[in-house]
Amino acid sequence: MIAKYISRTLLYAVLLIAALFFLAPFYVMLATSLKDAAQIRSGNLLSLPTSINFDAWGLAWSSACTGVDCRGLQPYFWNSVTMAVPAVLLSTAWGAINGYVLSLWKFKGSELLFGFLLFGVFMPFQVVLLPMSQVLGFLNLSSSIGGLVLVHCLAGMAGTTLFFRNYYTAIPRELVNAARIDGAGFWRIFWRIVLPLSTPILMVTLIWQFTNIWNDFLFGVAFSGADSKPITVGLNNMANTSSSVKSYNVDMAAAVIAGLPTMLVYVLAGQYFVKGLTAGAVKG
Known part of the structure; x- marks a missing residue:
């Protein structure tokens, strides 16, 4: 019974580590997108935003430049x-x-x-x-x-x-x-x-x-x-x-x-x- 509990715990631990590993890039993208330029310069990739800012999303959607076209995505x-x-x-x-x-x-x-x-x-x-x-x-x-x-x-x-x-x-x-x-x-x-x-x-x-x-x-x-x-x-x-x-x-x-x-x-x-x-x- 104890061996079964240990093996299940190890299995969940491995799955959790794998999930964190694959979700890390998404976390970095999402956290960075919610920061302003000052927070990006003062923090690091894994730091949480000190305040939520959706300005980057608006720029990416409607006014960011792709070459000479500045209509966003x-x-x-x-x-x-x-x-x-x-x-x-x-x-x-x-x-x-x-x-x-x-x-x-x-x-x-x-x-x-x-x-x-x-x-x-x-x-x-x-x-x-x-x-x-x-x-x-x-x-x-x-x-x-x-x-x-x-x-x-x-x-x-x-x-x-x-x-x-x-x-x-x-x-x-x-x-x-x-x-x-x-x-x-x-x-x-x-x-x-x-x-x-x-x-x-x-x-x-x-x-x-x-x-x-x-x-x-x-x-x-x-x-x-x-x-x-x-x-x-x-x-x-x-x-x-x-x-x-x-x-x-x-x-x-x-x-x-x-x-x-x-x-x-x-x-x-x-x-x-x-x-x-x-x-x-x-x-x-």
């Missing part, structure tokens, strides 16, 4: 929202249909096709920058939010297909066969039988895709234009904008603002993410 934030929402929904729907076909409507060569799709999961995105830029130019989508949506849908197709295909292989084929005997077709089976069983994997894929797309910097800096840059590019430009006095509190506030949407997603829907994974989202 606000336009970049809304660019990311306009890009991420349709890209997440479209890539998730695309993956669901692909996974449905490759698991429950197999055809000759479907396993080979799935194998080729898996290459997209492990392929470094740097190798597609040049051909993707040529495709966007051909479609007249260069330097636009629509082009970024298309890029993220294509980049996420392999991963979302893998998630849904592996999840749908656990659905008894007898359900599909019985529905086909009753006269149900491809889309009716998908909407009436498969999709209602897909809530766990839908949550996993939506959260996964939103995190990847919102936090992406490579595609954002490579394929965006002056009016379509996402928030990651805006944050980088703000941090690298030279001035006579470096405003660390503004930079930290901007970093917290950029990370808030993904943090909120995990706080509000994190339990569904864990349930989806344990329900078989990555098995197979």
Whole structure:
């Protein structure tokens, strides 16, 4: 009994240390963003603010300079929202249909096709920058939010297909066969039988895709234009904008603002993410 108590105490201690280690950067960013310049100069990174000051947040949102543009992160934030929402929904729907076909409507060569799709999961995105830029130019989508949506849908197709295909292989084929005997077709089976069983994997894929797309910097800096840059590019430009006095509190506030949407997603829907994974989202 004592050994069990000691082992549990050690386990909690290790978990607590790990949590503190990973939360330390967030604490530094949040604490620094609430300080004014005098507190930053007189204190250290780990010191608490002597008084709460939200001026840096207002500057980061609406008036801090990113290069020669002094509108803060606000336009970049809304660019990311306009890009991420349709890209997440479209890539998730695309993956669901692909996974449905490759698991429950197999055809000759479907396993080979799935194998080729898996290459997209492990392929470094740097190798597609040049051909993707040529495709966007051909479609007249260069330097636009629509082009970024298309890029993220294509980049996420392999991963979302893998998630849904592996999840749908656990659905008894007898359900599909019985529905086909009753006269149900491809889309009716998908909407009436498969999709209602897909809530766990839908949550996993939506959260996964939103995190990847919102936090992406490579595609954002490579394929965006002056009016379509996402928030990651805006944050980088703000941090690298030279001035006579470096405003660390503004930079930290901007970093917290950029990370808030993904943090909120995990706080509000994190339990569904864990349930989806344990329900078989990555098995197979």
